[in-house]
Amino acid sequence: MSTELKTSILTESGTNELEIIEFRLEKLLPDGSTKVCYYGINVAKVREVIRVPETTDYPNAQPNVLGVFSLRGKLIPLVDLASWLGVPTTSNIDEKVVIVTDFNKMSNGFLVDSVSRIHRISWEEVESPSQFLEASDQDCVVAVVRQETNLIMILDFEKIIADINPELSMEKYDVTKDKSVVIDDAMVARREAKTILVVDDSAFIRRLIENTLRSAGYNVITAKDGQEGLDNMIEFVRLCTEEQLPITEFVDGVVSDVEMPKMDGLHLVKRLREIGEYKDIPIVMFSSLMSEDNRRKALDLGANDTITKPEIGRMVGLMDSLVLKEGK
Structure with a gap:
């Protein structure tokens, strides 16, 4: 599975619309059951979605970096997003997927449990986090999208990458x-x-x-x-x-x-x-x-x-x- 997403979807001139990819992490609860957590990323930041690749350990890597992999001639770090967010998930890596991002002149891979669909929405439907959430220096949610039965959290990937690669921040x-x-x-x-x-x-x-x-x-x-x-x-x-x-x-x-x-x-x-x-x-x-x-x-x-x-x-x-x- 490799899904190219980059070419056709860009921010349109002043229309105030965007497309987001909804992806999921399955939070492992203390009783052994799971709870689905819904997150989103702007399609314009995503290069493709791939199966979990073979990785090579990288010396002195940040704890949430699982290693590096090669994709189309580029070496790309693989970030365990659930680990960085502090969300315990299952360890069955073969059933997960990787979102490969391309922005800030950098490529990164983010390990997630699944990618479900693309939503086309108006920015007017995208809400800012509450003042309580914004008050935290550690907050990495920049926006929230309400769906019929759940909330999709739009993550601050710039902040995540800056935390993982402080030398590039x-x-x-x-x-x-x-x-x-x-x-x-x-x-x-x-x-x-x-x-x-x-x-x-x-x-x-x-x-x-x-x-x-x-x-x-x-x-x-x-x-x-x-x-x-x-x-x-x-x-x-x-x-x-x-x-x-x-x-x-x-x-x-x-x-x-x-x-x-x-x-x-x-x-x-x-x-x-x-x-x-x-x-x-x-x-x-x-x-x-x-x-x-x-x-x-x-x-x-x-x-x-x-x-x-x-x-x-x-x-x-x-x-x-x-x-x-x-x-x-």
Whole structure:
């Protein structure tokens, strides 16, 4: 069994729709019975679904990495997803399958019990986790989809991969040590006069972007999904009109993810460009799904530029060029 999934399904231009693969882990309960746990991943992140391959042990691997395997000329780590999530499952590996992902310029294999179906849904049907769940630094659920009889948890695969491969994580980046970024009193003062809205459903990614921009001097406000981001921007327009102030008194630029609950980033760009005050505001898309096709769609909808995760090192320089007009 090998199912290619990558070619035909991509985020469409501003339609606010996505397709998710539903997969399952069978949780082993203390009495020996099992309970099915339902999870999901954006189809655009999935390369294929395969039978469990032969793996080779890798020295000093993270405990949840079962080994590495070769697929189409690439060496790919195999992650025991249930183990990472702390979900006890049966050890019958022959009956399981592997979801091979391809994003953030990395390929990874995730061992799961089964893959059931693909759901095509609107981002409006995708809910953010509760505030209680979001409060946890360890939370790896970025969204929830309600089905007739169960809830599908959309996992934060960027966070999972960063935990398994800390050397490759964006957390390693320190803008204050980046010689390509000017961090002197004059530049920091210029940035301190500017405010950037960061929109991302992953608390982990939001924190990384916010820390990077703040370390360089920028003021940062955040939103956890496209709808919250749009609501904030509409409120800024209301306040500007009421107080007869320019919009730059509240916000000077936007950094947005693509895949988010309630409203995706492409639809957010489309909506913002329809508002007169935001016709020319700098907008940068920062996403693990920034293929050439999605980059073209983002630019066609009005984004100024795109960054592919995990290239967070480009963030401050790009915002300087767009917001401060540096180098222009």
